[in-house]
Amino acid sequence: MLAKRYTGKKLVDNIFATSKKAKQAIVKFGKENVINATIGSLYDEDEKLAVYDVVESVYRNLPPEDLYAYATNVIGEDDYLEEVIKALLFEDYKEKLKGLYIASVATTGGTGAISNTIKNYMDTGDKVLLPNWMWGTYKNIAIENGGQIETYQLFDKNGDFNFEDFKDKVLELAKTQKNIVIIINEPSHNPTGFRMTYEEWVKVIEFIETIKDNNLIIIRDVAYFEYDNRNEKENRKIRELVIGLPKNILVIYAFSLSKALSIYGMRIGAQIAVSSDEKVIQEFKDANAFSCRTTWSNVPKGGMKLFATIMKNPELKAKFIKEKQTYIALLSERAKIFLTEAKEENLEILPYKSGFFITVPIGETVDKVIEDLESKNIFVIKFDTGIRIGICSVPKKKIKGLAKKIKESIEKFKNQ
Ligand SMILES: Cc1ncc(COP(=O)(O)O)c(C=O)c1O
Structure with a gap:
């Protein structure tokens, strides 16, 4: 039925699909027991969407x-x-x-x-x-x-x-x-x-x-x-x-x-x-x-x-900039926790400077690692042969220890 130029098109949206799995796990096991690092939007420390007061x-x-x-x-x-x-x-x-x-x-x-x-x-x-x-x-x-x-x-x-x-x-x-x-x-x-x-x-x-x-x-x-x-x-x-x-x-x-x-x-x-x-x-x-x-x-x-x-x-703009600075500071605190722990664990990450995401390159065992992490209620997004951690949405307390858990999963499948 589709026009010829559009046959075979099917949206495989890995991000929305994995995010759904994380939400289901939250319903089943409770928010405090799930790390949902799939979201690409900025969330505050209470895991609520960051909404600017000025906006x-x-x-x-x-x-x-x-x-x-x-x-x-x-x-x-x-x-x-x-x-x-x-x-x-x-x-x-x-x-x-x-x-x-x-x-x-x-x-x-x-x-x-x-x-x-x-x-x-x-x-x-x-x-x-x-x-x-x-x-x-x-x-x-x-x-x-x-x-x-x-x-x-x-x-x-x-x-x-x-x-x-x-x-x-x-x-x-x-x-x-x-x-x-x-x-x-x-x-x-x-x-x-x-x-x-x-x-x-x-x-x-x-x-x-x-x-x-x-x-x-x-x-x-x-x-x-x-x-x-x-x-x-x-x-x-x-x-x-x-x-x-x-x-x-x-x-x-x-x-x-x-x-x-x-x-x-x-x-x-x-x-x-x-x-x-x-x-x-x-x-x-x-x-x-x-x-x-x-x-x-x-x-x-x-x-x-x-x-x-x-x-x-100017007054509203100044308010916006002030609020934004607090979010930038929050992102950098979250990044610092993950990057410091990654270093301690010898966990390789791709060059991170700023922003919402950090990626861990994994290689061929990426699907196994993701499955293993999901069995521990840790949800991340697969990007090529790596996994993306949305530090934009994970509170600091849940980022603590995350690098170690990822490293353990990677090690588990290393020689397979
Ligand atoms: C790299 C990049 N570019 C562009 C977009 C587009 O976002 P939006 O259409 O919501 O503005 C996104 C959204 O996730 C993105 O990650």
Whole structure:
């Protein structure tokens, strides 16, 4: 019955499925006896969804027409579109990024931003370049749009960004396709918490500038950037690396309010496109507005108004930043417990710098290890041949001792 291009599609969403198992275990054995490290949302120490006080109070006080009416434009509210650019590229972006053309489009979360971008820039049959450790939905979006995937090794043997493999894969794709869509998920990479250094970014930018005969569309997935602790000076320096990029390079940031404001279910995000060419940006706006209209039409006005109201009001913004700092501190305390214990236990982990997740590489016995952990009421997410621990949702008291339990499970199957 399905259209030919859609036959064989079946969503295997490992995250939602494992999360369900964890919830069932909680019902059976009680919350205190289960470690549910499957959740990808920020939870507080009482294992409740982290809700910002400022978000709650602003949202509840929005006028009804802001909550129930259609958005003003298909691509989103004007003030929202401006505030997302400022949140990412700083207040002074017009002055500091002079010469660049910048536009934003509101999307249904970061997912909508990535799918709009792949849909509009990947040619049918082409490959999208992804890191080998990745959020699995990227792959599905490529497939949904008639594409395929290629992966670059995210890490080299020192645990740094594997520039050589990245470069080789781009050059390889450049031989066979005109457009190359590339995803770099950074900072607070899912599933590892990896972050690139400024020097690594410089290398990437210097390399892509040498590509003359292809169009490069760099999606920088910044879904978790609000919870990263890279200093502002470095963030500003990285922002400025796009100045002077030739017009065959288009950078599109995928922005997510799910994480930024902890409003996952509201489904708000944005594509923020930056180019040295006005026509490229006009085309971006035209094509993506068309895609918005034909898929979700427009995104909830209330979520956009919520963000714009907080960001435009210095007092509310200060409250938001203050609350956010407490969550960043909480994440770093949780990470510290796990990382310290992992070191004591000699448990290998992938390079973690910040964010919601830590990944333990396991190898071929990964399924056995997961099964063993589940038998002990510890639920984690399988990513390739590793397991992802969502430190975003596990309270400190349950993180204590977790590295040891994981190590024991790994050891159990080591020589099998
Ligand atoms: C790496 C990454 N990018 C993007 C998203 C998109 O999130 P949302 O569509 O809720 O904004 C997620 C969500 O889990 C993610 O992990």
